[in-house]
Amino acid sequence: MAEYTLIVMSDSHGDRQVVENIKHYYLGKVDAIFHNGDSELESKDPIWNGISVVCGNCDYDSGYEESRVTHFSNLTIVQTHGHLYHINFMWDRLDLFAQEAGADICLYGHLHRASAWQEGKIVFINPGSVLQPRGEVSEKLYAKVTVTDDKIVVDFYRLNHTLFEGLSKEFSR
Template identity: 30%
Template sequence: MKIGVIGDTHRNFKYIDKAIDYLRECDLILHTGDNFFDSRYIYKMTGVNTIGVKGNCDFEDVEDEIVFKVEDFNIFLCHGHKYDVKYGLRSIKKRALELGVDIVVFGHTHTQLNLKENNILFLNPGSISLPRGTTKKSFFIINIEKGNIDIEDIYL
């Protein structure tokens, strides 16, 4: 299964449209919020099932965190601002352990992260609109095959 992970797009359609060339190849797309509207646009442009959450810059009445299963992996999707991820991962790690998930997908920092700790994979795709600490506009493609996870960094 191929999963696109993108977030903190902030309605920057120039780069969203560039990402869509990659995302339409996916089986599922995850959007980490800011702007939730963009997840609807991505779905409209790709036809690929897209799950998005509300970020701190969103005003839609939608979920701000979702737990779901893909293949044999439990995934926790959130924006991350409620867990103060700009100041470290302590709170979101605690939540991941409480939920018993295998993968945490979040945004908010605009900084890409791929970290495995306590058998939990923490993924932040960065931002294609306003990356921080770098000029690399980024998102991920997760490939899950036979219980193995491979993360592909995509830079625009």
Template identity: 40%
Template sequence: MKVLIMSDSHGLTHEISMITDRHKEEVATMIHCGDSELESKDPLMKGFLAVRGNCDYDATYPDDAVEDIGGKRFFLTHGHLYNIKMTLMNLSYKSEEIGADIICFGHSHAAGSELIDGKLFINPGSIRQPRGQKEKTYAILDIGSDQLEIIYYDLEGKIVEELSRAYRID
């Protein structure tokens, strides 16, 4: 099962549409980790599990969400309420409380993934203003029976090899 994950699009519309159209046939779920700066009723957000970022003014977005997808428990948040620019510890504690396997967040605009104590932390980066690399990125997580593979893409749909990884799971 595949899950598309993006964050920090900051008002972009054409790019969200392009990414959605490119992958809609291959993914079962789409996640936006906040700072879309679009109304939750915007047609571009249809089909997304989305949370509220610090630049989102639509209060109908939840601050956090917990979803069971592909046999895994996901914790979705933007990250600003958990001080993610300083540490992942607060997210780690929260994920422990709710029994999350996969934690998706944004806010820092820095793409990356890390397996910590059996939990996969994923930041898809930003499709508008990346930090730490030149590519504007989003990610697709492929949930397999014995591994989680996270593949990062640039806006043109090319794989960003240096960010993409596979993690073995039990």
């Protein structure tokens, strides 16, 4: 039985220190760390060593990829910022992108709203924003995702690494 732990953050908008703090806290303790774009940092910044990062609509460095696919033995994760899929208006394009990649999990950002939901077999996760949260939850958050053979658990954490109660979700695989 395989188990994976993932850390997912997004929309740090120039705050290198918040990315560094999360990276330092988890690097070597989890299977992967993701940043879903709008870092506003250089793509060659050493901060990205050990972090899977994609381009957001506020990232003007051409060194970033628009999307990434990460494979584990029994898990496929797709990652994008979301703006290129027009997620402010519809989910169809993001869903199709995830389906075409055979994803189990689709990570996205852009909306600055922490959420997790499932469509078919795919779990969609927006970790919120570590700098500028929007919507009904005004906490700066990131997500910790635990994946087993039969479930995906998504928990949201504050920047001091304490669980934010009430947003946790569990999905069947």
